[in-house]
Amino acid sequence: MSQFLPPGFFTATVPLNAYLILSAILFAIGACGFLFRKNIITIYMCIELMLNAVNLSFVTFSYQFGKVDGQIYSFFVMVVAAAEAAVGLAIILTIFRNLGTLQIDEIDSLKN
Amino acid sequence: MDVLLFTFFALVAIVGAVSLVVQKHPISSALSLVSVMVALSVLFLLLGAEFIAAAQLVVYSGAIMVLFVFVIMLLNAGAERESRKAGLAQFLGLPLTAALLVFASYVITQSMSNAKAVKFGAFTGGGPREVGWTLFTQYLLPFEVTSILILVAIAGAVVLARKEID
Numbered sequence: 415m416s417q418f419l420p421p422g423f424f425t426a427t428v429p430l431n432a433y434l435i436l437s438a439i440l441f442a443i444g445a446c447g448f449l450f451r452k453n454i455i456t457i458y459m460c461i462e463l464m465l466n467a468v469n470l471s472f473v474t475f476s477y478q479f480g481k482v483d484g485q486i487y488s489f490f491v492m493v494v495a496a497a498e499a500a501v502g503l504a505i506i507l508t509i510f511r512n513l514g515t516l517q518i519d520e521i522d523s524l525k526n
Numbered sequence: 527m528d529v530l531l532f533t534f535f536a537l538v539a540i541v542g543a544v545s546l547v548v549q550k551h552p553i554s555s556a557l558s559l560v561s562v563m564v565a566l567s568v569l570f571l572l573l574g575a576e577f578i579a580a581a582q583l584v585v586y587s588g589a590i591m592v593l594f595v596f597v598i599m600l601l602n603a604g605a606e607r608e609s610r611k612a613g614l615a616q617f618l619g620l621p622l623t624a625a626l627l628v629f630a631s632y633v634i635t636q637s638m639s640n641a642k643a644v645k646f647g648a649f650t651g652g653g654p655r656e657v658g659w660t661l662f663t664q665y666l667l668p669f670e671v672t673s674i675l676i677l678v679a680i681a682g683a684v685v686l687a688r689k690e691i692d
Contacts, residue, residue, distance in 0.1 A: 427643035447547035449619035497679035504686035
């Protein structure tokens with residue numbers, strides 16, 4: 415099997431910057447969705463995507479410095495995201511029950 | 527093998543993220559987000575963060591996404607309607623996020639010149655034992671504060687979900 419693969423296939427390493435740039439790409443896509451989407455639930459999911467991208471950065475830096483601290487931070491980010499999801503989805507439920515819409519540009523009762 | 531795994535799961539993550547933004551129906555977006563999270567958990571594993579990878583699968587793609595799908599189905603949320611009131615974001619959003627991405631990549635490549643190469647198995651300090659040890663000694667106070675935060679979140683969710691706003 416191994417003679418069909420290029421030399422060094424099993425020993426090649428990935429540069430650390432690739433992980434960081436992947437994290438930046440995911441964050442930018444999440445920010446894009448946050449700006450463009452109009453469904454309040456989808457906007458919420460874009461925020462979760464951005465939190466995940468930041469988690470990837472934390473874990474990557476944890477690898478770079480050989481310490482576990484970055485992973486602890488990403489653990490705390492996860493906990494806060496879980497709490498945020500519970501409260502935010504309760505807010506979405508209340509908004510839908512009172513206003514009957516999930517379109518974020520129709521929820522403008524503070525304007526009038 | 528590292529390169530192959532990273533490339534595959536990074537592509538899965540990016541395609542899933544784009545699909546999350548592009549899909550019109552919230553359920554499709556939620557399933558795309560699940561695929562992103564599973565791909566990210568594999569990347570965490572490649573970086574040696576075993577405990578965080580497991581927690582990512584259980585907490586994120588398990589609990590949080592089930593909560594999302596549950597709310598989407600409860601509200602019977604349909605496909606999103608097009609709206610003309612897009613405002614400034616429609617014109618400035620894409621260039622600004624592209625600028626953010628280019629700037630972030632530039633800073634990363636400039637400042638991380640002494641970055642290590644990532645090899646699976648090179649960093650073994652991310653198991654439950656090491657994470658637990660650090661969490662309950664050095665980070666004990668933040669951990670306890672987190673429990674208060676979760677208590678407040680539970681109370682807030684219950685109050686918000688049952689009361690009517692006048």
